[in-house]
Amino acid sequence: MSLLSIFGGKRLQRGVHVPEFKEQTSQLPIRRMPFPPTMIIPLSQHAGAPAVAIVREGQEVVRGEPIAKSNGFVSVPMHAPATGRIERIALAPSARGELAPAIYLTPWPSASQEILYGAPQDIEHMTPEEIVKAVQETGVVGLGGAAFPTHVKMKVPEGKKVDIVMVNGCECEPYLTTDHRVMVEQPDEVLHGARIAMKAIGASKIIVGVEDNKPDAIENLRKAAAAYPYIAVESVPAQYPQGAEKMLIHVLLGREVPSGGLPSDVGVAVFNVATLAQIGDLLPRHQGLIERVVTFAGPALKKPGNYLAALGTPLRFALEQAGCTDEAAGVILGGPMMGPAISSLDMPLTKGVTGVLVLTRKDLESRNGDILPCIRCGACVDVCPLHLNPSRMGMLARKERYEEMETDFHLMDCFECGCCSYVCPSHIPLVQHFRIAKQMNRERKARERAKSNA
Amino acid sequence: MSAPSLTPEIVLRTSPHLHSKRSVGVIMRNVVYAMLPVCAYAVYNFGISVLALLVVSTLSCVLTEHMFCRAAGRPSSIKDSSVIITGILLGLTLPPGFPLWMTAVGGFVAVGLGKMLFGGLGFNVFNPALVGRAFLQAAFPTAITTYTPAQATGRFLEFIPTSLTLPFMQPPVITDWVAKVRIDAFSGATPLTALKFDKVTTEIMPLFWGNVAGSAGETSVILILLGGVYLVARNFMDWRITASMLLSAMAMSGAFYLSNPTAFPNPLFMLFSGGLMLGAVFMATDMVASPVTPLGVWIYGAVMGVMTILIRLLGGLPEGVMYAILLANAVSPAIDNLTQPRVYGTKKKAEAKA
Numbered sequence: 001m002s003l004l005s006i007f008g009g010k011r012l013q014r015g016v017h018v019p020e021f022k023e024q025t026s027q028l029p030i031r032r033m034p035f036p037p038t039m040i041i042p043l044s045q046h047a048g049a050p051a052v053a054i055v056r057e058g059q060e061v062v063r064g065e066p067i068a069k070s071n072g073f074v075s076v077p078m079h080a081p082a083t084g085r086i087e088r089i090a091l092a093p094s095a096r097g098e099l100a101p102a103i104y105l106t107p108w109p110s111a112s113q114e115i116l117y118g119a120p121q122d123i124e125h126m127t128p129e130e131i132v133k134a135v136q137e138t139g140v141v142g143l144g145g146a147a148f149p150t151h152v153k154m155k156v157p158e159g160k161k162v163d164i165v166m167v168n169g170c171e172c173e174p175y176l177t178t179d180h181r182v183m184v185e186q187p188d189e190v191l192h193g194a195r196i197a198m199k200a201i202g203a204s205k206i207i208v209g210v211e212d213n214k215p216d217a218i219e220n221l222r223k224a225a226a227a228y229p230y231i232a233v234e235s236v237p238a239q240y241p242q243g244a245e246k247m248l249i250h251v252l253l254g255r256e257v258p259s260g261g262l263p264s265d266v267g268v269a270v271f272n273v274a275t276l277a278q279i280g281d282l283l284p285r286h287q288g289l290i291e292r293v294v295t296f297a298g299p300a301l302k303k304p305g306n307y308l309a310a311l312g313t314p315l316r317f318a319l320e321q322a323g324c325t326d327e328a329a330g331v332i333l334g335g336p337m338m339g340p341a342i343s344s345l346d347m348p349l350t351k352g353v354t355g356v357l358v359l360t361r362k363d364l365e366s367r368n369g370d371i372l373p374c375i376r377c378g379a380c381v382d383v384c385p386l387h388l389n390p391s392r393m394g395m396l397a398r399k400e401r402y403e404e405m406e407t408d409f410h411l412m413d414c415f416e417c418g419c420c421s422y423v424c425p426s427h428i429p430l431v432q433h434f435r436i437a438k439q440m441n442r443e444r445k446a447r448e449r450a451k452s453n454a
Numbered sequence: 455m456s457a458p459s460l461t462p463e464i465v466l467r468t469s470p471h472l473h474s475k476r477s478v479g480v481i482m483r484n485v486v487y488a489m490l491p492v493c494a495y496a497v498y499n500f501g502i503s504v505l506a507l508l509v510v511s512t513l514s515c516v517l518t519e520h521m522f523c524r525a526a527g528r529p530s531s532i533k534d535s536s537v538i539i540t541g542i543l544l545g546l547t548l549p550p551g552f553p554l555w556m557t558a559v560g561g562f563v564a565v566g567l568g569k570m571l572f573g574g575l576g577f578n579v580f581n582p583a584l585v586g587r588a589f590l591q592a593a594f595p596t597a598i599t600t601y602t603p604a605q606a607t608g609r610f611l612e613f614i615p616t617s618l619t620l621p622f623m624q625p626p627v628i629t630d631w632v633a634k635v636r637i638d639a640f641s642g643a644t645p646l647t648a649l650k651f652d653k654v655t656t657e658i659m660p661l662f663w664g665n666v667a668g669s670a671g672e673t674s675v676i677l678i679l680l681g682g683v684y685l686v687a688r689n690f691m692d693w694r695i696t697a698s699m700l701l702s703a704m705a706m707s708g709a710f711y712l713s714n715p716t717a718f719p720n721p722l723f724m725l726f727s728g729g730l731m732l733g734a735v736f737m738a739t740d741m742v743a744s745p746v747t748p749l750g751v752w753i754y755g756a757v758m759g760v761m762t763i764l765i766r767l768l769g770g771l772p773e774g775v776m777y778a779i780l781l782a783n784a785v786s787p788a789i790d791n792l793t794q795p796r797v798y799g800t801k802k803k804a805e806a807k808a
Contacts, residue, residue, distance in 0.1 A: 246799070250798070332471055337469060339471070359471065373576030375741045375742050376743075377741040378741070378746035382748070385798070386797055388795075409794075410797040413797055418469055421470050421473070422470050423474050425480070429468070
C-alpha cells in the first residue's frame with residue numbers, strides 16, 4: 001500500500017482534472033444504428049497479426065458467420081456484421097492514415113438479419129484452455145481502445161500467478177460514455193464476463209473500479225454483484241488518466257507494474273467493462289463480435305448518443321445518423337486526450353473505436369496559443385502519472401537528443417496520456433515531441449540492426 | 455441530410471485536443487496583480503518617490519526587453535508580461551529614495567544581462583531582478599544602503615532628495631533632510647541595520663504591518679503574504695519553495711537564538727524583517743530559476759533559507775536574501791539533476807546498479 005492511499009483513500013494522486021463533457025450523452029440509453037449500404041471490415045482491427053480472409057468476392061454470408069480467421073495466437077477472427085454479399089476484398093483507409101486490406105460487405109435489405117451462427121456451450125465444464133480458445137473464436141479484443149486480443153490476457157504466462165481480475169470501468173476520457181452505459185444497462189453481462197475471465201485465469205477475486213462520476217453504474221453493478229462474495233465494486237474519485245491499467249492497479253491495489261512489464265507481473269489481469277460484457281454475452285452462445293457501443297459526441301452533432309453500431313459502418317454514414325452539422329471542423333476517434341484526429345470519413349468503425357468526437361473550430365482552437373519557451377514551472381512534472389520529467393525531456397527533444405531521453409529519462413515508459421501537454425502554460429506539444437522521439441529511436445535501432453547484420 | 459465533406463476545412467492535429475486555460479501570460483499577469491497591494495502600500499509608506507521608482511524600473515525593464523527583441527530581429531516578447539514582474543520586483547527591492555537614473559540603469563542590466571543575453575524568458579539562470587539589484591549594489595554601494603524613514607511628513611508632496619539626482623551624479627547627503635521629516639520612532643535605519651550595527655531589535659507588530667524603514671516593497675509582511683496566498687490559491691505559485699525557505703530560515707535562526715539568546719535575535723524577528731518575506735514569496739518562486747522536481751524544490755528553498763540567515767548573522771552584510779537566492783539559482787540545475795524522481799515501475803538508479 002502506498003502511504004498516500006492510507007491517508008487519502010484510494011485515488012490517483014497525479015494526473016489532471018479535465019472538464020468531463022459527459023452530460024451530453026451519459027443519460028442517453030444505447031440505441032441501435034441502422035446498417036449502412038456498405039460495410040468495410042478491415043482485417044487488422046486489433047493489436048497483433050491481421051486476420052486472414054476466408055471468403056471470396058461475390059460470396060453470400062450470414063450475419064455472425066466467420067469471414068476471416070485468426071493468424072496465430074495473438075490474432076482474432078472477424079465475423080460478418082450483417083447478412084449480405086461480399087463485394088470485394090480491397091484496400092480501405094484506416095485511422096492511422098494508411099490504406100489497409102478490408103472486406104467490403106453489402107447487407108441485404110430484405111434479409112431477416114437473424115444471427116444463425118453459434119451454438120450454446122457449457123462454460124461451467126470447460127477447462128481454462130478451452131475458454132481461452134473460445135474467447136479467441138469470439139473475436140473479442142480490448143474494447144476500451146487498445147484492441148489487444150482479450151484471450152491473450154486470459155492465458156497466464158508460465159511461471160506467473162494472477163490472483164485478481166480487475167474490471168476497468170473508469171472511462172476517464174472526457175466525452176466518452178460507452179462504458180458508462182454498458183455498466184448501467186448490462187451489469188450482469190459485465191460480471192458474467194468477469195467470472196469467465198476469473199475461471200480462465202484461475203484468479204480468486206474480482207475488483208471492479210468505477211469513477212465516482214458514474215453513481216448509477218456503481219449502484220447497478222453493486223446490485224448485480226451482491227450475490228458474489230468474491231466481487232468488490234470500488235468507487236474511485238474521478239481523475240484522468242485513472243483508466244490506464246497501470247494507474248488503476250496502483251490506485252486499487254497499491255501494486256506497481258514494473259517498467260516495461262505487464263499487469264500479470266504483479267498478479268493482475270485488467271479488462272475493460274465493455275469487453276467483458278461482450279464476452280459474458282457472446283461466449284455462452286459461441287457467437288462472434290459483430291457490433292459495439294460507440295459514443296457520438298461533440299458540439300457539432302445534433303443527435304449525439306451511445307449507438308450500438310455494426311462493425312464496419314463507415315464514419316460518413318455514422319455521422320449522418322448522428323446529425324453532423326456544417327460546424328464540424330475535426331473528427332477524433334476515442335477521447336480528446338489520447339484519440340487521433342482522422343483525415344478521412346471513408347474509414348469504418350472498428351473494434352477499438354470507443355467514441356467519435358466531432359468538434360467545432362472553436363473547440364479545436366481552445367488549444368491554440370503561441371508556443372513559448374519552457375519556463376520550468378514544473379506543472380508537467382507534477383501531473384505526470386508515471387513521475388517522468390516531461391520538462392527535461394521536452395528540452396532534450398528540442399536539441400534532438402532522443403537517445404538520452406530513452407536511456408536517462410525513461411521515454412519508453414510514457415504512454416502518451418497527454419497530461420503534460422494539457423497543463424503546459426507555454427503550449428509546448430510535449431507528447432508530440434515524445435512520439436517523434438520514440439519513432440526516431442526505433443528508426444535508429446533499426447538502422448543499427450541493419451548495419452550489424454550487413 | 456448529408457455529412458459535410460470536411461474538406462478542405464478539416465483540422466488535423468495530434469492529441470491531446472484539450473488544453474487548460476493556464477498559460478504563461480495568465481500566470482505572469484496574476485503575479486503582477488498579487489504584487490499590486492504591496493506596491494500600493496510601498497507608495498503609501500514612502501511617498502511619491504516610490505511611485506516614480508516603480509514606474510522607472512518597470513519602464514526601463516520593458517523597454518530593454520523590447521529593444522533587445524528588436525535588435526535580435528524577433529517579435530517583441532513583452533506581451534507575456536514576465537518582464538513587468540522583473541521591473542516591479544526590482545523597484546520593490548530598492549531603497550525608497552534610490553536615484554531614478556540608477557534605477558533605470560539597474561532595469562537595463564537586470565533584463566539585458568540577467569535575461570536577454572541568456573536567451574530571454576525560460577533561459578535565464580538567475581532571477582533577473584536580483585541580477586539587476588546585485589549590479590546596483592556593486593556599482594552604487596552608498597546609494598543602495600541609504601534608507602529613509604517610513605511615513606515621513608510631506609512624502610506625498612515632495613520627492614526624497616536623492617531620488618532626483620541628475621544622471622551620472624552622486625546623490626546628496628540627506629542626514630539633515632531625514633532629521634527634518636522623520637516622525638518620532640521612525641528612524642531611517644532598517645530593522646536589520648539597526649540589529650547589525652546598533653544591536654537593536656525591532657518589535658514584531660510594526661514589521662508585520664510594514665510601517666518601518668527598508669527597501670520600498672519589503673516592509674509589509676501581511677500584504678506580501680496575502681499576495682502569496684492569492685497566487686497559491688489560484689495555483690500560480692509553488693508554495694513548497696516559500697514554505698521550505700521560511701521554515702529553514704526559522705529553524706536556522708532558532709538554532710542560533712537557542713545557542714545564545716542575548717547575542718542573536720529571535721526567529722520571528724528574522725522571519726519578518728528585511729527582504730526575506732518578499733524574497734520567499736515573489737523571488738524564490740521564480741519558476742525559471744527554480745528546480746522542477748518535487749524533492750528539488752524543498753532542497754532549493756532550504757538552501758535559500760539557511761544561506762539568508764548565515765549571511766545575516768555571520769556575514770558582513772545586514773541582509774542576505776539577495777545573495778542567498780542568487781546562490782540557490784546557481785545550484786538549481788544541479789539540484790534538479792540530483793533529485794530526479796523515481797519513475798513509476800522502476801528502481802532508483804543506485805538500487806538498479808547494486
